[in-house]
Amino acid sequence: MFTARLSIDQYRQVGIATDVAQASPHQLIVLLFDGAIAALQQARHAIAHQDADTRRRATSKAMRIIDEGLKAAVSSRGDAALAANLNALYDHMVGRLFQANARGIEAPLAEVGQLLEQLRSAWVAITPRPLPQSQAVRA
Template identity: 45%
Template sequence: MYTSQGFAGGAGAYARVGAESGAMAASPHQLIAMLFDGAAAAIQMARLQMARRETAAKGKSISKAINIIDNGLKASLDPQAAGPDGAALVADLSALYDYINQRLLYANLRNDPGLLDEAGRLLENIASAWRAIAPTAAGRP
């Protein structure tokens, strides 16, 4: 009745609907956390594809991670919301996102899993700090 390919396509559609529903119900803080998770998943996928020598798929995964970082995480930085004391932090985060993207580009060009690891670690450091401020951002003690 169902083919394995049909099941995989259906499962993918179900996952997309779940992600879209989760995004619609998420707070702004949770949306940023979801971006971190998406970038980390794309980097992990690129690592596996690199090991399997799946060049085109690896390139797509790395491009996805870069897109999430540039058009999601970096684009969401708001110097006005940070205030005068936070403007330097926003500039530093922007520069760090640029550096992470550079590492990802070099990882792709050089087929270097170490550069993927470095980018993943840096991104996880920012993500863990972001998750740590969740109770404060939500106004909870």
């Protein structure tokens, strides 16, 4: 069983690495959202099963993805107010996750999960459309 589990985990890691290597910058943000949401789901499951170590690891992982991935990717080249608001929202999320981790409570995890789902949906909605083949050749 352990060998099969190890093989599955290694296969999953190869799949993730392939997804990242082939992703556009826009798709990389979606992958960050997916990773943070998955970590929060794992943390919520750990709380339900009173697994404090997994809860701490998963919550910390979500915090790092938000702070070092999503927040770091915010560009100030466009609307400065939008960038500031998004950074403030990410700071709020990290703060709520810190509370969840410190107290071992589920409500902040659910709150941040909903916020991430909404942001992910909005991000997916603005996915750049590929150029038609005739325009791509001229560019």
